[in-house]
Amino acid sequence: xxxxxxxxxxxxxxxxxxxxxxxxxxxxxxxxxxxxxxxxxxxxxxxxxxxxxxxxxxxxxxxxxxxxxxxxxxxxxxxxxxxxxxxxxxxxxxxxxxxxxxxxxxxxxxxxxxxxxxxxxxxxxxxxxxxxxxxxxxxxxxxxxxxxxxxxxxxxxxxxxxxxxxxxxxxxxxxxxxxxxxxxxxxxxxxxxxxxxxxxxxxxxxxxxxx
Numbered sequence: 001x002x003x004x005x006x007x008x009x010x011x012x013x014x015x016x017x018x019x020x021x022x023x024x025x026x027x028x029x030x031x032x033x034x035x036x037x038x039x040x041x042x043x044x045x046x047x048x049x050x051x052x053x054x055x056x057x058x059x060x061x062x063x064x065x066x067x068x069x070x071x072x073x074x075x076x077x078x079x080x081x082x083x084x085x086x087x088x089x090x091x092x093x094x095x096x097x098x099x100x101x102x103x104x105x106x107x108x109x110x111x112x113x114x115x116x117x118x119x120x121x122x123x124x125x126x127x128x129x130x131x132x133x134x135x136x137x138x139x140x141x142x143x144x145x146x147x148x149x150x151x152x153x154x155x156x157x158x159x160x161x162x163x164x165x166x167x168x169x170x171x172x173x174x175x176x177x178x179x180x181x182x183x184x185x186x187x188x189x190x191x192x193x194x195x196x197x198x199x200x201x202x203x204x205x206x207x208x209x210x211x
Contacts, residue, residue, distance in 0.1 A: 003060075008083025010076050011062030015087050018058070020050040025117065025210040026095045027201075028057045028088045030081060030103030032123070033071035036064055039100055040190075041122050041150075041180050041197050048198040054205055057088050059099075071102060074109070081106045085114050094210040101125050101157070101178065105139055112144035118208050119147040120201060121168075123178050126158025141166045148204045150197055152176025171200035 006013045016037065027049060029042050037043075037058040046056040061080045063072050071077065081097075088095050097107040098120030111119040127134050140149065140163075147168035151160045153175050160172045173196050175186040182193045 006084050006087045008080050010080045012065055013062050013084045014060040014065050016058040018046045018050055018056040020053050020055045023055040024053045026055045026093050028097055030059045030099030032101030044194040044198050052202050059084055077106050078110050108139045108143050116145055117210050118145050119143045121149045124149050129156040137164050152180050
Protein backbone atom coordinates (compact mmCIF):
# COMPACT_ATOMS: atom_id res chain seq x y z
CA UNK A 1 0.00 0.00 0.00
CA UNK A 2 1.16 3.53 -0.73
CA UNK A 3 2.39 5.45 2.33
CA UNK A 4 -0.03 8.00 3.76
CA UNK A 5 1.34 11.47 4.50
CA UNK A 6 0.12 12.75 7.85
CA UNK A 7 0.63 16.39 8.88
CA UNK A 8 1.66 16.93 12.51
CA UNK A 9 2.82 19.88 14.59
CA UNK A 10 6.42 18.80 14.03
CA UNK A 11 6.20 18.18 10.29
CA UNK A 12 4.81 15.58 7.93
CA UNK A 13 4.89 11.98 9.13
CA UNK A 14 4.34 8.94 6.96
CA UNK A 15 2.28 5.81 7.69
CA UNK A 16 2.54 2.63 5.64
CA UNK A 17 -0.35 0.26 6.23
CA UNK A 18 -0.11 -3.52 5.99
CA UNK A 19 -3.78 -4.45 6.45
CA UNK A 20 -5.25 -7.71 7.66
CA UNK A 21 -8.18 -9.17 5.74
CA UNK A 22 -10.39 -9.26 8.83
CA UNK A 23 -8.62 -6.99 11.30
CA UNK A 24 -9.47 -6.98 14.98
CA UNK A 25 -6.67 -4.64 16.07
CA UNK A 26 -3.97 -2.30 14.79
CA UNK A 27 -0.31 -2.54 15.77
CA UNK A 28 1.43 0.79 15.22
CA UNK A 29 5.23 0.55 15.01
CA UNK A 30 7.62 3.45 15.31
CA UNK A 31 11.31 3.26 14.41
CA UNK A 32 14.43 4.00 16.38
CA UNK A 33 16.75 7.00 16.34
CA UNK A 34 19.31 5.29 14.14
CA UNK A 35 17.14 3.72 11.48
CA UNK A 36 13.76 3.60 9.82
CA UNK A 37 10.87 1.23 9.36
CA UNK A 38 13.06 -1.19 7.44
CA UNK A 39 14.45 -2.61 10.69
CA UNK A 40 14.36 -6.42 10.65
CA UNK A 41 11.98 -6.73 13.62
CA UNK A 42 9.48 -4.23 12.23
CA UNK A 43 9.56 -5.87 8.80
CA UNK A 44 9.06 -9.31 10.34
CA UNK A 45 6.05 -8.19 12.37
CA UNK A 46 4.49 -6.46 9.35
CA UNK A 47 4.88 -9.69 7.38
CA UNK A 48 3.53 -12.04 10.06
CA UNK A 49 0.76 -10.35 12.01
CA UNK A 50 -1.82 -9.46 9.32
CA UNK A 51 -2.46 -13.18 8.85
CA UNK A 52 -3.44 -13.28 12.53
CA UNK A 53 -5.98 -10.47 12.16
CA UNK A 54 -3.72 -7.59 13.19
CA UNK A 55 -3.21 -4.72 10.75
CA UNK A 56 0.26 -3.20 11.03
CA UNK A 57 0.98 0.51 10.60
CA UNK A 58 4.64 1.42 10.08
CA UNK A 59 5.13 5.00 11.24
CA UNK A 60 7.95 7.24 10.06
CA UNK A 61 8.52 10.25 12.26
CA UNK A 62 8.61 13.70 10.60
CA UNK A 63 12.35 14.11 11.14
CA UNK A 64 12.99 10.91 9.22
CA UNK A 65 10.60 11.86 6.41
CA UNK A 66 12.41 15.21 6.11
CA UNK A 67 15.70 13.40 5.56
CA UNK A 68 17.36 14.51 8.80
CA UNK A 69 20.00 12.22 10.27
CA UNK A 70 19.62 13.09 13.94
CA UNK A 71 16.44 12.49 15.93
CA UNK A 72 14.98 15.46 17.83
CA UNK A 73 14.30 15.69 21.55
CA UNK A 74 11.91 13.21 23.21
CA UNK A 75 9.18 15.84 23.55
CA UNK A 76 9.26 16.47 19.80
CA UNK A 77 9.15 12.73 19.08
CA UNK A 78 6.11 12.42 21.33
CA UNK A 79 4.36 15.28 19.53
CA UNK A 80 4.99 13.66 16.16
CA UNK A 81 3.57 10.36 17.38
CA UNK A 82 0.53 12.03 18.91
CA UNK A 83 -0.12 13.82 15.62
CA UNK A 84 -0.20 10.50 13.76
CA UNK A 85 -2.57 8.84 16.24
CA UNK A 86 -5.85 9.92 14.57
CA UNK A 87 -4.71 8.14 11.40
CA UNK A 88 -3.92 5.01 13.42
CA UNK A 89 -7.27 5.10 15.19
CA UNK A 90 -9.28 5.87 12.03
CA UNK A 91 -10.19 2.21 11.31
CA UNK A 92 -12.10 2.19 14.61
CA UNK A 93 -10.11 -0.72 16.04
CA UNK A 94 -8.09 -1.05 19.25
CA UNK A 95 -4.58 0.29 18.66
CA UNK A 96 -1.47 -1.19 20.25
CA UNK A 97 1.28 1.43 20.42
CA UNK A 98 4.67 -0.03 19.62
CA UNK A 99 8.13 0.78 18.45
CA UNK A 100 11.77 -0.13 18.68
CA UNK A 101 14.40 1.64 20.80
CA UNK A 102 13.56 5.37 20.79
CA UNK A 103 10.19 4.46 19.28
CA UNK A 104 9.57 2.13 22.21
CA UNK A 105 10.19 4.99 24.63
CA UNK A 106 7.70 7.15 22.74
CA UNK A 107 5.06 4.42 22.95
CA UNK A 108 5.70 3.99 26.68
CA UNK A 109 5.44 7.71 27.42
CA UNK A 110 2.27 8.34 25.41
CA UNK A 111 0.34 5.06 25.36
CA UNK A 112 -2.04 5.61 28.25
CA UNK A 113 -2.86 9.22 27.34
CA UNK A 114 -3.65 8.24 23.74
CA UNK A 115 -5.85 5.35 24.81
CA UNK A 116 -3.64 2.54 23.51
CA UNK A 117 -4.83 -1.01 24.13
CA UNK A 118 -1.26 -1.93 25.02
CA UNK A 119 2.37 -0.97 24.53
CA UNK A 120 4.96 -3.05 22.67
CA UNK A 121 8.55 -2.10 23.48
CA UNK A 122 11.07 -3.65 21.11
CA UNK A 123 14.71 -3.30 22.21
CA UNK A 124 13.77 -0.86 24.98
CA UNK A 125 16.90 1.23 25.69
CA UNK A 126 16.96 0.76 29.46
CA UNK A 127 20.17 2.77 29.68
CA UNK A 128 22.92 4.07 27.40
CA UNK A 129 25.56 1.42 26.70
CA UNK A 130 27.95 1.09 29.62
CA UNK A 131 25.95 3.50 31.80
CA UNK A 132 23.43 1.44 33.82
CA UNK A 133 23.15 4.26 36.35
CA UNK A 134 21.25 6.31 33.75
CA UNK A 135 18.17 4.12 33.88
CA UNK A 136 15.01 4.84 31.90
CA UNK A 137 13.01 2.22 33.78
CA UNK A 138 10.52 4.84 34.96
CA UNK A 139 9.17 5.21 31.41
CA UNK A 140 8.63 1.48 31.11
CA UNK A 141 7.11 1.04 34.55
CA UNK A 142 4.74 3.96 34.08
CA UNK A 143 2.91 3.00 30.89
CA UNK A 144 -0.37 2.34 32.72
CA UNK A 145 -1.45 -0.22 30.08
CA UNK A 146 -0.54 -3.86 29.32
CA UNK A 147 3.06 -3.85 28.14
CA UNK A 148 5.35 -6.34 26.42
CA UNK A 149 9.11 -5.89 26.19
CA UNK A 150 11.03 -7.91 23.60
CA UNK A 151 14.74 -7.72 24.31
CA UNK A 152 17.89 -9.20 22.82
CA UNK A 153 19.94 -11.35 25.17
CA UNK A 154 23.09 -9.32 24.49
CA UNK A 155 21.59 -5.87 24.00
CA UNK A 156 24.14 -3.30 25.27
CA UNK A 157 21.26 -0.91 26.01
CA UNK A 158 19.92 -3.37 28.59
CA UNK A 159 20.08 -7.14 28.81
CA UNK A 160 16.93 -8.93 29.98
CA UNK A 161 18.40 -9.71 33.41
CA UNK A 162 18.97 -5.99 34.01
CA UNK A 163 15.29 -5.11 33.80
CA UNK A 164 13.52 -4.37 37.09
CA UNK A 165 10.46 -6.25 38.23
CA UNK A 166 7.14 -4.79 37.15
CA UNK A 167 3.72 -5.53 35.74
CA UNK A 168 5.00 -5.79 32.16
CA UNK A 169 5.86 -9.02 30.33
CA UNK A 170 9.33 -9.66 28.89
CA UNK A 171 10.33 -11.97 26.06
CA UNK A 172 14.01 -12.64 25.41
CA UNK A 173 15.54 -13.16 21.98
CA UNK A 174 18.58 -15.26 22.84
CA UNK A 175 21.89 -13.96 21.46
CA UNK A 176 20.18 -10.94 19.88
CA UNK A 177 21.82 -7.51 19.94
CA UNK A 178 20.01 -4.16 19.92
CA UNK A 179 18.87 -4.80 16.35
CA UNK A 180 18.07 -8.46 17.12
CA UNK A 181 20.97 -9.60 14.97
CA UNK A 182 22.45 -12.90 16.15
CA UNK A 183 26.06 -14.02 15.58
CA UNK A 184 26.66 -16.51 12.79
CA UNK A 185 28.10 -18.96 15.32
CA UNK A 186 25.06 -18.72 17.62
CA UNK A 187 23.02 -21.93 18.10
CA UNK A 188 19.97 -20.06 16.77
CA UNK A 189 19.70 -18.59 13.28
CA UNK A 190 18.45 -15.15 12.29
CA UNK A 191 15.09 -16.39 11.01
CA UNK A 192 14.57 -18.37 14.20
CA UNK A 193 15.30 -15.26 16.26
CA UNK A 194 12.77 -13.25 14.26
CA UNK A 195 10.27 -16.05 14.78
CA UNK A 196 10.66 -15.66 18.53
CA UNK A 197 9.68 -12.00 18.13
CA UNK A 198 6.65 -12.57 15.92
CA UNK A 199 5.42 -15.50 18.01
CA UNK A 200 5.78 -13.61 21.28
CA UNK A 201 4.06 -10.49 19.98
CA UNK A 202 1.27 -12.44 18.30
CA UNK A 203 0.55 -14.46 21.43
CA UNK A 204 0.59 -11.35 23.62
CA UNK A 205 -1.82 -9.42 21.39
CA UNK A 206 -4.07 -12.50 21.37
CA UNK A 207 -4.31 -12.19 25.16
CA UNK A 208 -5.19 -8.50 25.10
CA UNK A 209 -8.88 -7.56 25.43
CA UNK A 210 -9.07 -6.23 21.87
CA UNK A 211 -12.23 -7.94 20.72
